[in-house]
């Protein structure tokens with residue numbers, strides 16, 4: 201049996217922590233795979249927030265959820281779509297939810313099938329990670345899938361790793377899930393808030 205992909209491992213770690221009724225965040229909605237996963241994990245009594253700077257991504261995510269709702273409407277968390285950068289997380293998420301978020305998932309890079317020019321950027325990614333830690337509850341998790349293989353991706357991956365590494369261990373515990381034999385392959389960095 202091989203190891204799980206980085207995307208599946210991110211979902212696995214989130215699944216272990218999110219309970220029905222929780223509040224959750226997809227920081228990079230894209231085509232909505234993680235948003236749907238999070239909406240299922242939080243369930244109808246929970247709430248999900250999905251960020252993307254591209255209207256196309258939010259449309260794709262909305263369609264994906266609508267399709268799932270046809271068969272499992274009563275099993276998904278209501279989802280708020282936020283057409284803004286994830287670096288606005290603290291302002292965009294209502295203050296009453298701050299400190300209650302169980303999981304924030306980031307899948308960096310560009311929207312598959314769309315322009316690779318619209319891409320996550322180091323400065324806004326790191327600002328968003330700081331915000332994610334602020335809105336997270338105690339024992340909540342932030343997962344970040346990084347892509348060192350595309351232009352600017354190595355710099356961004358290095359910055360995310362540096363961000364996680366410098367977190368004091370009484371604030372959060374950081375972990376890296378990587379396939380070292382694969383050069384420039386995506387890998388996963390996760391942080392569990394104390």
Ligand code: SAM
Pocket residue numbers: 227228229230231232233234235251252253254257284285286287307308309310311312318319320321324
């Ligand atoms: N998780 C997605 C899925 O399941 O399809 C894939 C996400 S895709 C790799 C990265 C997404 O991040 C793109 O849709 C892109 O528009 C979005 N993005 C780029 N910069 C962003 C920012 N500052 N805030 C939020 N989303 C951003």
